[in-house]
Amino acid sequence: MNTYNPPSLMITFWSRFNQSHRDLFIAICTIASVFFVSAKLDISEKFVEWALLHESLQLDELPLVLFAAAVVAIWFSRRRMREVVAEATRRVEAEYASKESQRMFKTLFDQGLCGNFVADLQGNILLCNQAFSSMCGRSEATLNLRNALGKSWDDLCNKLKAVEKVDIPELSVKRPDGAPWIVMARLTCALESPTSEQKNIHGFFTDITEQHLAERELGVLFKENQSLARHAMQVQEEERRNIAREIHDEMGQYLTAIRLDIATLPKDGNNAVTEHAKRINSHVEHIQQGVRGLIHRLRPTALDAHGLIEAVEQLMSDWKKQHPTVACSLILEKSCQNLSEKINIVAYRIVQESLTNISRHAQAHFVDVKIMRTRGILSDTLSIEIQDDGVGFNPHSPRAGFGLSGMRERVEAEGGVFHINSNGKGALISASIPLTTALQALQENK
Ligand SMILES: Nc1ncnc2c1ncn2[C@@H]1O[C@H](COP(=O)(O)OP(=O)(O)O)[C@@H](O)[C@H]1O
Ligand SMILES: [Mg+2]
Known part of the structure; x- marks a missing residue:
């Protein structure tokens, strides 16, 4: 109704x-x-x-004046209105932009692959994104950074009072479930709000646990590999030494015996026998030279007897005799004389293999060999460089030979660095091997 x-x-x-x-x-x-x-x-x-009665005051003009004042007031108010509307539009736009940027930052915060969080100075997590939550095993509610980081949390907070941000390349955090958690972190300190004195920590964690564990495992494997390579080289050198000794003692003696027997053959004018004896003698001499060369290659006697400098000098002079058209230069610092046996072997084998490679592959006209010792703060370094001006080669292309890889293995087994530089015009083989620490060097010099 x-x-x-x-x-x-x-x-x-x-x-x-x-x-x-x-x-x-x-x-x-x-x-x-x-x-x-x-x-x-x-x-x-x-x-x-009434106005006519007071003609002198000109009050009859008042309506017109009021009318004009009303028009002016309307005009002013319209202008002010336009200004207010423009201001209001600006504010709406600013508010929209602010909301947009808030949304954008929220997306960046939430969806970032870094673990982002806000914590108070006591280490309680106030806010965090999904990445942080999954990094800490979804235990952000119970996670307290002061407990998880121990004393370093307080140190970091103190540091953040002095500097704007702190970057930590590796930080080990105690995860509530006990799983390993290693992060790369950036922490910044900011006021909780413009009106508050309270400060919060804004943190960005990048999880490097997997990488760290893999690196650690790789480090262990590398060390194992290094000591295996070193052992293999030692065994190889020992084996070579044994073979050289065997050849020298067994074959060498018999060859000498043959020559002695030939010398005792009666020279009774039988030309055929004398001729055969001469030929056998020259064959045996030839074999003896070959055996000597072989023994020398297996174990350079000069290296054991006189040290690196003489052994390399002898190697170079033998090589020069075999390659008379190639100009050679050799720089051998006197300070390289008293090196350990294993370093001597490494240096000698590098020069030996490089010279063999030059004669086999390079077609060079010039060879430059340098062996120098550089004194460093922590450790001395032995630098070996063999440069030629031959055809060069691509050091990155796959190769069948073992010469270059053997050199690399020998150097790396001693903790050194091996480089091949070749860009189509010559080749430079260089190796740096750490020697003694400065302290040891001082003790050696005393
Ligand atoms: N000094 C050099 N000049 C030109 N090529 C070289 C030189 N040293 C090495 N090489 C190239 O690198 C390859 C690998 O050398 P290496 O490992 O010593 O094996 P191998 O000497 O048995 O071939 C050689 O076959 C050759 O092509
Ligand atoms: Mg070779």
């Missing part, structure tokens, strides 16, 4: 209009009421009569 209710009807009717229509309606009503009251009460006539 509909009940007649005038006020509510009016409110319904009134709410149908928008603000500007309502304003227009109020203006029309006001003007009409003023006109009606003025007409009824003859206000204007009375005012004009």
Whole structure:
């Protein structure tokens, strides 16, 4: 049942209009009421009569002045209105931009692959993203960084009071479930809010646990490999030494015996026998030379007897005799004389193999060999360089031979660095091998 209710009807009717229509309606009503009251009460006539009585005050000009003032006021108010509208639009846009940027930063924070978090100075996690949550085994609610980092948390907080941010390349964090957790971290300190004195820590963790464990395993494997290679080289050298000794003692003696026997053959004018004896003697001499060369290659006697300098000098002079057209230069520092046996062997074998490679592959006209000892703060270094001006080769292409890889293995087994430089014009083989520590060197020199 509909009940007649005038006020509510009016409110319904009134709410149908928008603000500007309502304003227009109020203006029309006001003007009409003023006109009606003025007409009824003859206000204007009375005012004009009164103004005429006071002609000297020029009050009859007042309506026009008021009209002009009203026009100016309307004009000003419209301008102000436009300004207010523009300001309001600007604010709306700024608010929108701020919301957008907030959304963007939230996405960056939440979706980042780094574990992002905000913690208070007591180490409680106030806010964190998904990556952080999965990094810490979804235990962010129970994780307390002060407990997880121990004393280093307080040290970091103290440091952050002095500097804006702290980068830690490797930080070991105690995960609540006990699993290993190693991170690369950046921590910054920021006020909780512009009005508060309270400071919070903003942290960014990159999980490097896997990488760290793999590196550690790789390090162990590398060390094992290094000592295996060193052992293999030692065994090889020992074996070579034994073979050289065997050849020398067994074959050498018999060859000498053969020559002695030939010398004792009767020279009774039988030309055929004498001729055969001479030929056998020269064959045996040839074999003896070959055997001597072989023994020398297996174990350079000069290296044991006189040290590296003489052994390399002899090697070079033998090589020069075999390659008279190749110009050779040799720089051998005197300080390289008293090196350990294993380093002597490594250096000698590198020069030997490099010279063999040059004669086999390089077609060089010039060879330069340098062996130098550089004194360092922590350790002395032995540098070996063999340079030629031959055809060169691509050091990165796969190779069948074992010469270059053997050199590398020997150097790396001693903790050194091996390099091949070749760009189509010559080749440079270089090796740096750490020698003694400075302390040891000092003790040696005493
Ligand atoms: N000084 C050099 N000049 C040109 N090529 C070289 C030189 N040293 C090495 N090589 C190239 O590198 C390859 C590998 O050398 P290496 O490992 O000593 O094996 P091998 O001498 O048995 O072939 C050689 O076959 C050769 O092509
Ligand atoms: Mg070779």
